[in-house]
Amino acid sequence: MFRILVSDAISEEGLAPLRKSEQIEIVQKKVTEAEDRLHEFDALLVRSATKVTEELLSKMPNLKIIGRAGVGVDNIDVEAATKRGIVVINAPNGNTVSAAEHTFAMMAALVRHIPQAHVSVKSREWNRSAFVGTELQGKHLGIIGFGRIGSEVAKRARAFGMIVHVYDPFLTKERAEKLGVSIHTLDEVLACSDIITVHTPLTKETKGLLGEKNLAKTKKGVYLINCARGGIIDEKALIPFLQSGHVAGVALDVFEQEPPGDHPLFAFDNVIVTPHLGASTVEAQLNVATQVAEEVLQFLEGKPVTSSINLPTLSKDVYEKIQAFYNLAKKMGMIASQYMNIPVQELSVTYAGTVADLETTYITRSLLAGFLRPRVASTVNEVNAAMIAKERGITYGEKFSDETHGYANCISLTVQGENKTFTIKGTHIPNYGDRIVHFDGFTIDFAPEGHLLYIQHQDRPGMIGKVGNILGEHQVNIATMQVGRQQAGGKAIMMLSLDKPIDDALLQKLTEIEDIETAKRVEV
Numbered sequence: 001m002f003r004i005l006v007s008d009a010i011s012e013e014g015l016a017p018l019r020k021s022e023q024i025e026i027v028q029k030k031v032t033e034a035e036d037r038l039h040e041f042d043a044l045l046v047r048s049a050t051k052v053t054e055e056l057l058s059k060m061p062n063l064k065i066i067g068r069a070g071v072g073v074d075n076i077d078v079e080a081a082t083k084r085g086i087v088v089i090n091a092p093n094g095n096t097v098s099a100a101e102h103t104f105a106m107m108a109a110l111v112r113h114i115p116q117a118h119v120s121v122k123s124r125e126w127n128r129s130a131f132v133g134t135e136l137q138g139k140h141l142g143i144i145g146f147g148r149i150g151s152e153v154a155k156r157a158r159a160f161g162m163i164v165h166v167y168d169p170f171l172t173k174e175r176a177e178k179l180g181v182s183i184h185t186l187d188e189v190l191a192c193s194d195i196i197t198v199h200t201p202l203t204k205e206t207k208g209l210l211g212e213k214n215l216a217k218t219k220k221g222v223y224l225i226n227c228a229r230g231g232i233i234d235e236k237a238l239i240p241f242l243q244s245g246h247v248a249g250v251a252l253d254v255f256e257q258e259p260p261g262d263h264p265l266f267a268f269d270n271v272i273v274t275p276h277l278g279a280s281t282v283e284a285q286l287n288v289a290t291q292v293a294e295e296v297l298q299f300l301e302g303k304p305v306t307s308s309i310n311l312p313t314l315s316k317d318v319y320e321k322i323q324a325f326y327n328l329a330k331k332m333g334m335i336a337s338q339y340m341n342i343p344v345q346e347l348s349v350t351y352a353g354t355v356a357d358l359e360t361t362y363i364t365r366s367l368l369a370g371f372l373r374p375r376v377a378s379t380v381n382e383v384n385a386a387m388i389a390k391e392r393g394i395t396y397g398e399k400f401s402d403e404t405h406g407y408a409n410c411i412s413l414t415v416q417g418e419n420k421t422f423t424i425k426g427t428h429i430p431n432y433g434d435r436i437v438h439f440d441g442f443t444i445d446f447a448p449e450g451h452l453l454y455i456q457h458q459d460r461p462g463m464i465g466k467v468g469n470i471l472g473e474h475q476v477n478i479a480t481m482q483v484g485r486q487q488a489g490g491k492a493i494m495m496l497s498l499d500k501p502i503d504d505a506l507l508q509k510l511t512e513i514e515d516i517e518t519a520k521r522v523e524v
């Protein structure tokens with residue numbers, strides 16, 4: 001049974017695909033109300049209210065995936081989740097239109113004083129001269145952060161006859177041209193805009209982006225809108241600019257602290273607010289819940305997720321192409337790690353043939369996870385493998401080559417350890433399977449699976465018989481055996497596949513056979 005905790009209000013209709021599965025149990029409770037069961041859950045679904053902290057994660061040892069039904073993941077400690085090998089996914093575009101429309105609604109409300117007029121009329125006043133507004137047509141709109149929502153806001157602004165100025169340091173010229181906007185510096189946008197709206201994530205760079213210094217660079221009478229994340233506009237820094245009239249009005253959907261409580265900005269009539277409603281439409285909530293539910297189902301079926309924050313994204317098509325190599329690489333990593341059971345500093349993976357044209361980043365992550373698994377007590381998978389390797393001082397890199405050794409594809413792994421370098425090469429043969437074709441300097445051909453026994457010895461008559469006898473005496477059946485040698489009478493190897501694992505005592509007995517140099521167990 002796969003147990004999912006849904007901790008925030010998520011569209012019931014969107015969750016329907018999950019409810020259909022008999023293997024899934026859904027519990028709808030706040031994390032604080034599910035304290036006694038936290039350890040049971042495999043998945044956690046949230047919006048922005050639940051704070052997914054390291055402390056919460058430590059109480060959820062079974063958690064494998066966190067789904068954010070929305071865009072911003074600033075309520076999730078992604079680094080802590082990554083360390084624990086937990087996949088974090090979001091729904092990056094399900095609420096884009098709703099957030100853009102809300103921004104526009106706020107813009108119109110701000111320049112036409114709609115909330116203030118509404119309160120006035122309901123207080124039995126009829127004061128038309130107090131609420132004279134300004135048109136949007138012909139006004140300069142500054143958009144800071146030109147991603148999904150920023151660009152939707154721009155479309156609507158153009159339809160209203162506004163002149164759009166964009167600041168986004170990551171926006172390419174080509175994309176800006178395609179979207180019909182020109183890129184400016186932040187200072188230019190600040191200086192020329194009648195209205196400024198922010199649409200960036202909250203990061204170290206964007207926290208307080210509109211603070212005292214930058215607010216001073218804006219036009220007198222500017223209007224400001226934040227429907228992105230609280231803190232991008234510094235709330236405290238705004239106060240003197242509102243008091244002096246430099247800032248004509250502010251619209252906030254988001255706050256540094258949510259809920260904001262009794263906020264000093266509420267004292268200003270020209271500050272209008274909503275309680276983080278950007279994504280609160282029936283359509284957006286259905287979209288984000290459906291996206292997250294589908295991703296969780298994919299994950300449950302062992303398929304890659306496409307909207308992960310902490311994994312390279314992978315489409316279904318690409319995954320189908322890489323799947324065989326992904327599995328082969330993992331096994332190669334596991335074998336190399338057990339064979340080289342000494343500290344290692346570097347892994348170097350070389351791809352040749354058809355595999356070199358695929359999305360190898362994911363394959364390398366799989367290999368790295370396979371390598372670390374026998375060495376690390378905690379969960380290690382594609383999510384946290386790179387981080388764990390870094391913590392352990394293991395560097396890794398990818399190369400590409402034309403040398404396929406006669407196979408259609410070849411993955412080669414070289415492990416650099418203390419005083420020893422080891423190379424293993426593998427290939428995947430469609431409709432046949434995975435084969436290891438090179439092992440520590442020997443050409444060989446074996447399937448990388450099950451209970452393997454590697455023996456290195458001098459090439460002498462009778463060696464196979466001696467090994468077979470000892471295994472037979474201990475009731476260990478040999479399923480397959482492959483041999484290889486460098487030259488007659490020189491160093492030779494055997495790779496045996498056994499029906500059951502062998503213990504230390506038996507391994508020791510094998511190494512005591514004359515002319516056997518090494519005997520190692522490898523479990524795949």
Ligand SMILES: NC(=O)C1=CN([C@@H]2O[C@H](COP(=O)(O)OP(=O)(O)OC[C@H]3O[C@@H](n4cnc5c(N)ncnc54)[C@H](O)[C@@H]3O)[C@@H](O)[C@H]2O)C=CC1
Nearest residue numbers: 072099145146147148149168170199200201227228278279
């Ligand atoms: N109020 C609400 O209910 C909602 C709020 N949001 C928030 O809106 C924001 C934008 O969301 P999307 O457009 O979907 O994200 P996005 O990732 O598509 O776009 C963000 C843009 O900000 C840009 N950016 C990053 N750092 C920047 C910097 N230092 N200066 C200028 N630009 C920078 C990026 O290059 C990117 O183009 C996010 O903070 C998200 O959490 C999203 C949905 C609903």
Ligand SMILES: O=C(O)CCC(=O)C(=O)O
Nearest residue numbers: 047048070071072279280
């Ligand atoms: O879940 C919500 O309503 C908040 C949406 C939001 O802020 C986001 O998607 O980033």
